[in-house]
Amino acid sequence: MNETFVLTRIGDSVRVDIRGPRNGGATAPVTVASSDLPTFVAERELDAEGGAGPRWVWDDTTRWYPSLLESGVRVRRCLDLRLSHDILRRSPHVDPGLLVGASSAEWEAMDPVELAGPALFAWHEHDEPLDSLAEFDRQQAALAASTKRDPLGLLLAAESSGALVAAEIAHAGLPLREALHERMLTTLIGPRPLPGARPELLEQLLPVIRGALGAPDLNPDSPKSLLRALRAAGLDVTDTRAWNLRQLDHPAVGPILEYKKLLRLANANGWRWLDTWVRDGRYRPNFLPGGTVTGRWAAHGGGALSFPAQIRSSVVADDGWKFVVADVAQLEPRVLAALSTDLAMAEAASESDLYEGMVKRGAVATRKEAKLGMLGAMYGSTSGEGGRMVTRMTRLYPRAFGFVEEAARAGERAEVVETFLGRASPAPTGRWTLALGDLPADDAGRDRDRRKWGRFTRNYVVQGSGAEWTLCWIATLRNLLWQLDGAGELTDRPHLVFFLHDEVLIHTPAALAEETILAVRRAAAEATRVMFGTFPIDFPLDVAIVDSWAEGDSRAFLLDAEDEDPDLEADLASPR
Structure with missing residues (x-):
């Protein structure tokens, strides 16, 4: 049974409109009391065991699925109308x-x-009931008439599956040993401070920073105060980002960077975070699929998008269980090779380390040069060593480097660019988008803003397409994991407990750890096939079976911290 069930809330009940699997024909709707919905859904999921299963269409996954999970009901497929409408x-x-x-x-x-939320279903008093069936019909008509129907259809399915994964991660929670976390915090930042006080190790850095800057009353927690003190010390700075501070030669820089690192840990994953977000040995991140303009996930509090390596030692599997940690090696350069159908770059990507593959084939002399050239292409470097490597590597990989260059030029023309499956970039705004005749002839900011937007679109097409590959990966993986053990609820089987850009963390019974690895690799291969067909591109995985997340090879997704462009990253991570 592959029927589609469209759910619309009507007071304390749910109207269920049923569509046939082939002809789209409708049957008479049925009304189900909200308290009976879990049983209604579970029976239809059970009836379809072994097949594709029913598809549940609802206004928003966060309003329906958590309550089903609390009732022990898992669904295989859904269409999230809120996310689909936005795309x-x-x-x-x-x-x-x-x-x-x-x-x-x-x-x-x-x-x-x-x-x-604790409610049976997330009916909110301020919400007006929306007719899911009418919206579903509009979306299906728009999709059917689209010039990019199949890729967009895949994107809608993957985005909706991502919403199911996010809800399941929040439901299951990430195992975290609170006592271990407390000991780790005590070691790194000092004992739990009194309310309103700084942790001990930050207090110890205060006189060092103040003395180095000659500012006895400085509050380094305040970016404005810190910026004034830096300028008063004769330093030419425009902000206090760590990225820019690292470029300075001054005795205050080291202590300031250490202070900022510890302060970030205290604020993001310190004592208050532990009290607020961790209960009963589980951290439950509140991920927001499709929450950024590129389609990458965002998060609603709790620091889910920044889980630094130094605190991962407190993430320990339950007794008799293991973690399977997997991340993709150089995801975005590989995606770029596939997007541009650059066979030379795809050949280099056949190596587990794409950069070493470039060196091995004589494209560049060192891995550092390969990385500088690739980062320069995706971030728009035009000067320095990165710019020189871009010029050289453009001759070697003309299709790949030409692809991002054309995306940049399109952005500079104020055009919309799109990902591989069709997620469109936001339209640019600002004075630079006006006709030349509408601006003063000496408007110096026009070209600067135009080039900045071109850098945004240059990276958007790659980062957004990478996000689509990972969505297809985790969407396939969640179903493969469910099939590894035919008994029990979600948390009795191997299940996803964290997802960060190109890295997944799976909590699995120890006896199924090896099978879980096979599922991770199979899902990656299927995501590659679905996205890029027969194009010869590899997405190798670093996979490990561990007891603690800290034991895994948890590398940053592509860029080392010192490589990131903070302004561009902020633009790409902006809300949708």
Whole structure:
């Protein structure tokens, strides 16, 4: 049974409209009391064991799925109308008129709700009931008429599966030993401070920083105060980002960077975080799929997108269980090779280390040169060593480097660019987008802003397409994990407990750890096939079976911290 069930809340009940699997024909709707919905869903999931299963269509996964999970019900497939509406209305391949309805403004304004709410279903008093069936029909019509129907259809399915994964991660929680975390905090920043006080090790750094800058009353927690003190000490700085401070030669820089690192740990994963976000040995991150303009996930509090290596030692598997940690080696350069169909770069990507593959084939002399050239291409370097390597590597990989260059030029022309599956970039705004005749002839900021937007679109097409590959990966993986053990609820089987850009963490019974690794690799291969067909590109994985997350090879997704461009990263991570 592969029927589609469209759910619309009506007071304390749910109207269920049923569509057939082939002809789209509708049957008479049924009404189900909200308290009976878990049983209704579970019976239909059970009836379809062994097949694709029913598809559940609802306004927003965060309003439906957590309560089903609390009742012990897992679904295989859904269509999240909120997420799908946002993708379709921004797409240049969709007629926006087909999405217009009486409640269009409400669909565009809908926000997700926090996943950890205690209510049976997330009916919110301020919410107006929205007709899911009418919106589903509009979206299906818009998709059917689209010039990019199949890729967009895959994107909607992957995005909706991502919403299921996020809810399941919040439901299961990441195992975390609170006593270990407390000992780690005591070692790194000092004992739990009194309310309103700084941790001990930050207090010890205060006189060092103040003395080095000659500022006895400095509060380094305040960026404005710190910036004034740096300038008063004769340093030419425009902000206090660690990225820029590292370029300075001054005795205050080292202590300031150490202070900022410890302060970030105290604020992001310190005592208050432990009290707020960790309960009963589980950290429950509140991920927001599709929460950024590129399609990467965002998070609603709790520091889910920044889980630094120094605190991963407190993430320990339950007795009799293991973690399987997996991340993708150089995801974005490999995605770029596939996007551009650059066979020379794809050949280098056949190595487990793409940069070493470039060296091995004589493209560059060292791994550092290969990395500088690739980062320069994706971030728009035009000067220095990175710029020189871009010029050289453009001759060697003309299709790949030409692809991002064209994306940059399109952005500079104020055009919308898109990911491989069709997620469109936001339209640019600002004075530079005006016609030349509407601006003063000496408007110096115009070209600067235009080039900045070109750097944004240059990276958008790669980062957004990489996010799509990972969505296909985890969507396939969640179902493969479910099939490894035919008994029990979600948390009795191997299940995802964390996802960060290109890295997954799976909590699995020890006896199924090796099978879990096979599922991780099979899911990656399937994601590559679904996304890029027969194009010869490899996405090798670093996979490990560990008791503690700290034991895994948890590398940053592509860029080392000192390589990141903070301004561009902030733009790419902006809310949708």
